[in-house]
């Protein structure tokens with residue numbers, strides 16, 4: 001296999017400047033195919049901006065982004081999604097009055113060009129139902145499929161978000177703080193869930209919880225002030241003096 005064939009995502013000198021402020025500063029990032037790659041760093045390090053760049057929600061000031069060897073720099077989010085890169089939806093994008101099932105149906109419907117016409121075809125509708133059931137089962141929401149989303153617990157809503165990403169059947173899945181705001185039980189359940197759905201895909205995720213990072217990531221990139229401070233396996237990175245200092249600095253601040 002060629003080197004580019006093993007790379008799912010690659011950025012070179014990727015930079016985003018907001019009114020003179022370098023939020024992402026010359027980042028070289030390589031995410032290997034099939035890898036689970038964590039982006040960590042103190043608040044304001046540029047993690048969200050990097051995510052937005054990788055998914056086309058923010059256009060870079062300079063630098064390049066490639067997906068499986070293809071240059072996607074400057075492409076729109078839909079075009080990036082069409083190349084198999086999908087990010088998690090935020091809870092705020094869930095409709096509280098719809099059930100989990102309806103929510104997943106809506107996500108699948110968005111994938112079809114036929115739109116509403118699609119739903120009039122009984123045959124396709126049946127095939128679709130099976131897929132909806134499968135997605136709900138994957139994230140453990142089968143028993144709650146017909147409950148309005150507004151009545152779901154926080155952790156269950158986060159699981160539903162993952163089902164919406166999975167509906168796109170992405171090759172590369174970007175998860176923005178999948179365990180943020182969760183209690184310990186939900187955190188451990190989510191770790192298991194992400195591990196399961198990561199099989200056969202490439203995952204990039206941001207998380208502040210080092211237990212999550214250590215449990216899931218085979219590679220960790222530490223950002224600080226928009227730059228890559230360190231990169232490596234979790235155990236290498238967490239013992240890196242510069243990383244310890246960056247985090248202690250943040251703790252002092254707090």
Ligand SMILES: Nc1ncnc2c1ncn2[C@@H]1O[C@H](COP(=O)(O)OP(=O)(O)OP(=O)(O)O)[C@@H](O)[C@H]1O
Pocket residue numbers: 018019021023041042043044045046047048049050
């Ligand atoms: N649209 C914008 N306009 C101006 N500045 C921005 C914009 N988006 C982000 N920034 C700045 O860029 C820097 C990096 O922000 P970013 O949200 O990417 O950091 P982060 O690592 O995700 O932080 P957190 O962990 O707090 O979510 C911050 O200083 C932020 O204020």
